[in-house]
Amino acid sequence: MDIADTVSSILAHKQVKNVWTVGPASTVYEAIQSMSDRNIGALPVMEGDQLLGIVSERDYTRKVILKGRSSKETPVGEIMTTELTTVSSSVQVVACLQLMSDKRIRHLPVLEDGKMVGMISIGDLVRCIISAQGALIDQLKDYVIGSYPDHS
Secondary structure (H helix, E strand, C coil): CCCCCEHHHHHHHCCCCCCCCECCCCEHHHHHHHHHHHCCCEEEEEECCEEEEEEEHHHHHHHHHCCCCCCCCCEHHHHCECCCCCECCCCEHHHHHHHHHHHCCCEEEEEECCEEEEEEEHHHHHHHHHHHHHHHHHHHHHHHHHCCCCCC
16 A cells, blocks of 8 residues: 555455444434444444435444433434535545544545445545555565675
């Protein structure tokens, strides 16, 4: 990976290609169970192919637990985040990191022509940056070591 990579390269390298989703009528309990089963922190809330919002562990703690609501009775549609920040697959990784930092969000739906094609997390972006830095370090080592021929 490269520091100038785009979201499309992250989506191509993700080990899990599926985007798990939940419907607005599903219970919060069902959504949390799905997140737990898949070891993820958020789910896009979809109705057909329409992205309605995102439900996250943060939504659960702030809008269910702290308000004394029942996760088995509360529909996802009542607690999901609807003011979404999205990106296209052509946005660069660094721009996504800045956007997520500025907005204090951890997940970004990726849309193309209004349709969701993937979701990236802050962890995906950090892994990309670490990989790019490792590759750059290796290139610099090769350059420095390779530029001094062994005259033994």
